[in-house]
Amino acid sequence: QVQLVESGGGLVHPGGSLRLSCEASGFAFNAYTMSWYRQAPGKERDLVAQITIRRSTDYSDSVKGRFTISRDDAKSTVYLQMNSLKSEDTAVYFCSAIRAGKRHWGQGTEVTVSS
Numbered sequence: 001q002v003q004l005v006e007s008g009g010g011l012v013h014p015g016g017s018l019r020l021s022c023e024a025s026g027f028a029f030n031a032y033t034m035s036w037y038r039q040a041p042g043k044e045r046d047l048v049a050q051i052t053i054r055r056s057t058d059y060s061d062s063v064k065g066r067f068t069i070s071r072d073d074a075k076s077t078v079y080l081q082m083n084s085l086k087s088e089d090t091a092v093y094f095c096s097a098i099r100a101g102k103r104h105w106g107q108g109t110e111v112t113v114s115s
Contacts, residue, residue: 002026002104004095009109012085016113020080022095022106029076032099036069036080038091038111045094049080062088085113 008020020036033052039045049069050058057069068081078095090113095106 004097004104004106006093006095006106006109009093009111011112011114013115014086014113016085017083018111020093020109022078024076024097030073032097034071034078035096037094037096040091051078087113089113
């Protein structure tokens with residue numbers, strides 16, 4: 001059974017930091033490109049960051065320089081370190097795994113940036 005379980009969300013003040021984690025099971029984690037997406041209220045789900053099996057990374061322009069994606073294949077876990085958070089980063093963050101057109105999603109973790 002494929003599972004992606006996100007954790008680490010919460011309430012943080014502007015300028016603060018959070019680290020999201022996504023623990024995977026039920027599939028060959030080290031063979032999948034891993035991504036973080038986010039969806040703000042009333043908006044579409046957008047790609048935030050992606051890391052390939054060779055650890056090549058890509059970021060949306062809105063988070064470049066503030067967020068860092070990483071993966072630990074031994075723990076089947078992908079991380080998103082988020083620094084210098086802004087109110088516009090408020091969203092539900094979803095972990096996703098993709099390989100050969102097959103995509104898996106987690107249930108999401110909520111991040112609220114507010115003073």
